[in-house]
Amino acid sequence: xxxxxxxxxxxxxxxxxxxxxxxxxxxxxxxxxxxxxxxxxxxxxxxxxxxxxxxxxxxxxxxxxxxxxxxxxxxxxxxxxxxxxxxxxxxxxxxxxxxxxxxxxxxxxxxxxxxxxxxxxxxxxxxxxxxxxxxxxxxxxxxxxxxxxxxxxxxxxxxxxxx
Numbered sequence: 001x002x003x004x005x006x007x008x009x010x011x012x013x014x015x016x017x018x019x020x021x022x023x024x025x026x027x028x029x030x031x032x033x034x035x036x037x038x039x040x041x042x043x044x045x046x047x048x049x050x051x052x053x054x055x056x057x058x059x060x061x062x063x064x065x066x067x068x069x070x071x072x073x074x075x076x077x078x079x080x081x082x083x084x085x086x087x088x089x090x091x092x093x094x095x096x097x098x099x100x101x102x103x104x105x106x107x108x109x110x111x112x113x114x115x116x117x118x119x120x121x122x123x124x125x126x127x128x129x130x131x132x133x134x135x136x137x138x139x140x141x142x143x144x145x146x147x148x149x150x151x152x153x154x155x156x157x158x159x160x161x162x163x
Contacts (some may be wrong), residue, residue, distance in 0.1 A: 057132040112147035
């Protein structure tokens, strides 16, 4: 029993780890951090192995949550550096907004961010996103639409500020 469990976990790791780590790398823009996040997702899956019905979905949702935590940490660090810099020197109050899509996705509310990450970055169909998030398909579609509209508006504002 234990042997087949280990074999199944090993096969799942071989099949999914490279893609999960690559997905994380696109989101965090750092290979080392991406591998740490992917490894942590697998560690958490292994701890709940017998209770998880959808291992792939569990891995991606867990990784998405870890990516969000990473982004939050970076944002806290960025704000701390900004505060320290602002206190040391006077900066113009009208900073340029970063139009990076990754940062814009990061700024979305979690309700909209998770479906975007799963559908567009993990290439999951809407039905699977619906199952993983516990939301109806129509709700997922509406959330994806709302997220795209917010991203479009943020991007427009960022580009307008850059001109």
